[in-house]
């Protein structure tokens with residue numbers, strides 16, 4: 001009889017695990033369960049797709065017949081309610097039960113909603129799923145003003161999409177500057193002035209007091225009394241790993257599902273992958289981590305006597321919004337022991353000749369800041385033309 005592999009979650013981590021299991025064990029019996037009524041799709045595209053041009057068929061991770069061809073039994077629109085580790089079964093919300101020999105827990109993350117008064121009012125939205133996307137698009141059709149709480153990449157990408165529809169957008173960020181974790185102060189300031197230059201309002205270092213309105217939201221009030229009227233408020237304030245089914249079954253969890261360097265949880269028959277993982281490599285909640293960990297967990301579920309260490313290189317951040325290219329990778333803060341070197345390139349006179357100019361003369365064509373530790377490149381920020389990112393090392 002073939003081995004039964006059960007994958008919980010049909011995001012990219014689950015999908016990569018299923019692909020790896022099929023590659024390593026052609027006769028495996030593979031089932032993948034997901035709460036969304038969708039095949040696996042490219043989640044990052046939800047905030048990078050023109051609302052008017054969005055077609056669901058363009059965002060799927062594989063062709064329709066991939067599941068059949070690879071003999072992957074995909075159960076869509078069903079929630080995992082319980083993992084019974086003694087019996088090696090998983091219960092779903094329709095009362096059915098699925099057995100496993102090896103299970104991959106890849107339930108991802110969900111949007112964090114901070115406890116702001118008024119957060120439950122109508123038209124206070126988050127973006128994680130295709131359904132959220134449709135909801136946001138529908139509300140955007142009639143809105144004139146939108147406020148984005150959280151000035152991270154996803155918040156900025158969404159603000160850009162709504163701005164293109166003619167909606168007045170305001171970004172409110174609690175940190176003193178934009179993308180504070182990914183960009184040094186100077187790059188952050190350049191980004192901010194670029195955004196304000198295209199008429200998107202941007203306020204940093206703010207503290208939210210409440211979301212105003214009766215049933216539906218009418219705006220955001222800050223602790224300092226300022227108010228920002230809006231028909232839509234989007235919360236883009238980070239994510240939290242989905243750990244409840246694991247925790248309730250007795251699998252060790254902390255912020256995420258705890259795993260060793262092979263992505264095995266505290267139960268040797270359950271591995272984990274994706275946004276829900278907490279292991280020795282800090283989880284950035286990014287696509288590459290989810291995809292590589294899914295592949296590793298799938299491989300290790302098959303090769304239990306010869307497992308592969310989970311290894312993944314840098315996590316570059318790419319912003320494709322606001323009419324600007326932005327790329328950041330590695331250590332990008334001027335802290336102790338790190339020396340930064342700025343250069344700007346202009347293509348204006350000769351398209352093929354990029355020339356270096358003094359830092360203070362930068363006219364914002366392409367801005368590059370390289371960071372060195374002990375004389376060795378350890379990080380880089382590119383703004384403007386980011387094609388050079390192809391030459392940035394995968395690991396520093």
Ligand SMILES: Cc1cc2nc3c(=O)[nH]c(=O)nc-3n(C[C@H](O)[C@H](O)[C@H](O)COP(=O)(O)OP(=O)(O)OC[C@H]3O[C@@H](n4cnc5c(N)ncnc54)[C@H](O)[C@@H]3O)c2cc1C
Pocket residue numbers: 008009010011012013014033034035036043044045046047078079080081106107108109127128129154242245273274275276285286287288290318
């Ligand atoms: C709008 C947006 C833009 C992004 N842009 C980028 C980007 O530009 N670059 C980048 O690197 N990353 C980006 N990310 C992050 C990236 O998409 C995630 O890191 C990645 O999708 C995580 O994959 P995953 O499979 O671990 O989790 P998920 O994609 O969250 O998949 C988990 C699945 O499990 C399902 N599930 C949860 N609970 C249950 C349950 N009880 N029963 C059954 N199923 C359940 C969920 O519904 C979901 O379908 C973006 C994310 C979003 C939301």
